[in-house]
Amino acid sequence: MSPGPGPSDPLMRAALFAGRAPSLHNSQPWHWYVQAGQLELRLEPSRVLRAADPDARLAILSCGAALHHARIHLAAAGWRIDVIRLPDPDDPGLLAEVVLGEPAPADPDAVRLAGVVQRRATDRRNFSAAPVDLHRVHSVRGAICRERADLTLLRPDQVIRLGQAAEYAYQADSGAAGRRESAAWIGGDRSVGTGIPAAALPADPYRLGLAEPARLMRRAGTALIAESHHRAAVFAVLSTAGEGRFDWLAAGQALSAGWLTATTLGIAVLPLSVVTEVAASRDLLRPLLRPPGNPQLVLRLATASDTCSPATPRLAPEAFVSRRPSADVR
Numbered sequence: 001m002s003p004g005p006g007p008s009d010p011l012m013r014a015a016l017f018a019g020r021a022p023s024l025h026n027s028q029p030w031h032w033y034v035q036a037g038q039l040e041l042r043l044e045p046s047r048v049l050r051a052a053d054p055d056a057r058l059a060i061l062s063c064g065a066a067l068h069h070a071r072i073h074l075a076a077a078g079w080r081i082d083v084i085r086l087p088d089p090d091d092p093g094l095l096a097e098v099v100l101g102e103p104a105p106a107d108p109d110a111v112r113l114a115g116v117v118q119r120r121a122t123d124r125r126n127f128s129a130a131p132v133d134l135h136r137v138h139s140v141r142g143a144i145c146r147e148r149a150d151l152t153l154l155r156p157d158q159v160i161r162l163g164q165a166a167e168y169a170y171q172a173d174s175g176a177a178g179r180r181e182s183a184a185w186i187g188g189d190r191s192v193g194t195g196i197p198a199a200a201l202p203a204d205p206y207r208l209g210l211a212e213p214a215r216l217m218r219r220a221g222t223a224l225i226a227e228s229h230h231r232a233a234v235f236a237v238l239s240t241a242g243e244g245r246f247d248w249l250a251a252g253q254a255l256s257a258g259w260l261t262a263t264t265l266g267i268a269v270l271p272l273s274v275v276t277e278v279a280a281s282r283d284l285l286r287p288l289l290r291p292p293g294n295p296q297l298v299l300r301l302a303t304a305s306d307t308c309s310p311a312t313p314r315l316a317p318e319a320f321v322s323r324r325p326s327a328d329v330r
Ligand SMILES: Cc1cc2nc3c(=O)[nH]c(=O)nc-3n(C[C@H](O)[C@H](O)[C@H](O)COP(=O)(O)O)c2cc1C
Pocket: 020, 021, 022, 023, 024, 025, 026, 058, 061, 062, 065, 120, 121, 122, 123, 124, 195, 196, 217, 270, 271, 272, 273, 274, 297, 311, 312
């Protein structure tokens, strides 16, 4: 094994902690390299869904969520850090460097968010019928805005447009490669540590009769929107002013900040990327955004129910964290 930081190293602990972050189809498309005083976050190409996400936009967004998890872990543990995003234009896979600074008092906001990371989960079930508290939703929006992204809350009439965009995305044929890819990540028991187990998918409450789990999940996006419209959920679009790797990374950090804030406030979050995977559906959402920007992800926000969501698996540490001697840094 390479000489370098041990498991007691705060950077190693932060990288392991970041493994709990949410990701597209639980693909966990990140790899952390730990060395003395510094962490490197890289996109892991073997875990990018090439058919659904050809530009790796949602993979980089997922890596941004992992980066935010690592940041709050270090801030909660009492470390100053410096984060350099996309440090090398000639090395597009290198998404960020996290440089450890001096010890500092633990940041109370980071302590609060880090404390709910194990509890945060994607809630695809029908949620509590209690209306969602809009003050709390605005706190979620505040957390997102502080990470250089935005959240547009949709009015009921705009949810109809969202439903159209979801239906359009569902009807768009993802082709045989797309269907194979979805089937490889969704359903089954997921003993490989990635993907969405069948237990975490909605049972077919819409009697759609779709045997294939991946299609059920895509279809459920449309059905959930139709159903939720009547049931006090709020739909919102997470957006960024720009459109590029820096913005996608920011959107992911914002997703993590907003989702963890929502968890502290008893709000269940369901991201629906299906609607933003298809360019034409994304275009349908664009006119709804205030301020104008680029739609990255649709979120359903609802009052959390009392029961826990089924846990999804995670990769073993050696699959996403490596130690690297300082001399090898690039
Ligand atoms: C970029 C992104 C897109 C996602 N899109 C969807 C989606 O369309 N539908 C869905 O049910 N879950 C979606 N999710 C949730 C993931 O499936 C979930 O984070 C992952 O399975 C890990 O489970 P956990 O969030 O319960 O830890 C998305 C998550 C991210 C980060």
